[in-house]
Amino acid sequence: MTTAEGTPFLAEPVHARPHDAAPGAPGPGVPASDALPDVAPRLRELRRRRGLTLEAAAARAGLSPAHLSRLETARRQPSLPMLLGLARTYGTTVSELLGETAPERDPIVRAGRSEPVEADGWTYRQAGAAGRAMQALRVRVPYTGQPDRVRVHSGEEWLHVLTGRVRLALGETVHVLDPGDSAHFDSLTPHRISAATRGGAELLFVHTLMQSAAADLCLGGDPARRH
Incomplete structure (x- = not known):
């Protein structure tokens, strides 16, 4: 409706x-x-x-x-x-x-403070404070040889490749990103992210979320899987 x-x-x-x-x-x-x-x-x-x-x-x-x-x-x-x-x-x-x-938050995120979370073969490590307008993650993307599912949602995304190569599909256009390359795009653009090298890829990932306890009604699911 x-x-x-x-x-x-x-x-x-x-x-x-x-x-x-x-x-x-x-x-x-x-x-x-x-x-x-x-x-x-x-x-x-x-x-x-x-x-x-x-x-x-x-x-x-x-x-x-x-x-x-x-x-x-x-x-x-x-x-x-x-x-x-x-x-x-x-x-x-x-x-x-x-x-x-908003509660007072610690601005420092120490290495190893958060446990990694796995979802659909991807491994996520928190790289920013929880409950912010941006969620920062360090992500390990495995190589599957198959394109990842198409995602569309509100917000913006930014990623920076640390190791390996990443295949990023934005709409009908496919980009291959090397270590050191970055991408910044509107999340309402249909997008897919996958590793382009057999050893997988590691990247820094930042995306925006609705800042409300009621956001799950709109976005749904585990925050780590909303990318």
Whole structure:
């Protein structure tokens, strides 16, 4: 299901909200625990703080002015993709829109502090702090001789080849990266990453994620496997 603006809804009920329900409340059949916090005041405050009119902010976020107005007055609940678009428009994070307070984090990541995690034959080592807007990993990609699955998701990705060679397919174009080469691309571009040498490849990998405890509703799965 999509909105008039073409944005998919993930949790919004398809039926109308009863007239006696509170503004922004979930519709029938939607548990209260699944509803997003009331973000209407923060959306309105951030837009005004940025000096944007309703029309200008809506155009940047890919919404109609009427739809953004309903979000700001709690007559509609935003989907998570909408929150991501609005966070980018206002230069903030989904966490701030949801009123979440980030805990204090250690800025230093010591070698060997985190255990490697394996998924689909790939080996991941954390190279950055958890819960940031960017997730940094050191990744070992095995050689399989077969192309990896195509991935498409919100955000950006950056990779830097340390050892071996990497085959990177972006849409219909295939690139072969040597040690020292890097790539930076929009994750909404269909992409595949695989080792091009029999000894496999090792790379540094950074990608952006929605910063919210509710992000799994949109992205799903283990964070290590969202690349």
